Amino acid sequence: MQQSSELFFASSNEHKFEEAQRILSNFGISVSLFKTTLEEIQSNSMCEIAKRKAIDAYSKKQKPVIIEDDGLFINSLEGFPGPYSSYVYDTIGNKGIIRLLENTKLRDAKFVAIIAYYNGVDDVKLFESSIPGKISSIIEQGGWGYDPIFIPDGESKTYANMFDKDKFSHRSVALTKFSNWFLDKQKDNGQ
Ligand code: IMP
Numbered sequence: 001m002q003q004s005s006e007l008f009f010a011s012s013n014e015h016k017f018e019e020a021q022r023i024l025s026n027f028g029i030s031v032s033l034f035k036t037t038l039e040e041i042q043s044n045s046m047c048e049i050a051k052r053k054a055i056d057a058y059s060k061k062q063k064p065v066i067i068e069d070d071g072l073f074i075n076s077l078e079g080f081p082g083p084y085s086s087y088v089y090d091t092i093g094n095k096g097i098i099r100l101l102e103n104t105k106l107r108d109a110k111f112v113a114i115i116a117y118y119n120g121v122d123d124v125k126l127f128e129s130s131i132p133g134k135i136s137s138i139i140e141q142g143g144w145g146y147d148p149i150f151i152p153d154g155e156s157k158t159y160a161n162m163f164d165k166d167k168f169s170h171r172s173v174a175l176t177k178f179s180n181w182f183l184d185k186q187k188d189n190g191q
């Protein structure tokens with residue numbers, strides 16, 4: 001099968017795509033949105049979830065795709081919501097998370113991102129990041145998803161109020177790893 005440099009970001013989340021597009025453009029990589037809802041298997045392994053999402057995305061688009069799977073892991077809740085972050089956000093949301101942590105000062109957490117690339121030929125390639133941080137005591141204004149409650153280590157504000165979220169985010173670290181690998185691969189293929 002012929003290799004193509006055309007690349008799609010498969011997601012139903014336009015916020016995610018906008019950030020990914022901005023980050024990838026810093027590496028000279030252009031990406032288009034393939035707006036779709038992907039199969040999300042129930043698993044404790046984010047890598048397994050990401051792999052299956054990438055294979056599902058490729059089978060629908062028939063072009064090289066990247067997908068992203070994220071999870072917010074809260075230490076004092078034994079890593080909850082972790083792989084179930086999307087469902088938990090849609091059900092109890094940020095208010096519910098803040099309520100679960102009401103009586104504790106232990107607010108350490110991490111935001112994990114897995115980028116999975118699949119071109120239908122080689123094995124699915126995974127790129128992972130993990131950003132340590134804390135859950136805020138109040139829900140800040142702005143941002144999207146868990147932005148208003150996640151403060152990366154070394155910062156005083158949540159993602160929602162950082163003007164340079166892209167520099168520090170779980171998304172940006174995983175996409176930087178992907179970009180370095182992808183550009184090398186293109187060089188090797190003479191593209
Ligand atoms: P998923 O990969 O879409 O399943 O992400 C899990 C959950 O984390 C979803 O509710 C996303 O909205 C949320 N999420 C992922 N990345 C971010 C982010 O950068 N900011 C805020 N929420 C995020």
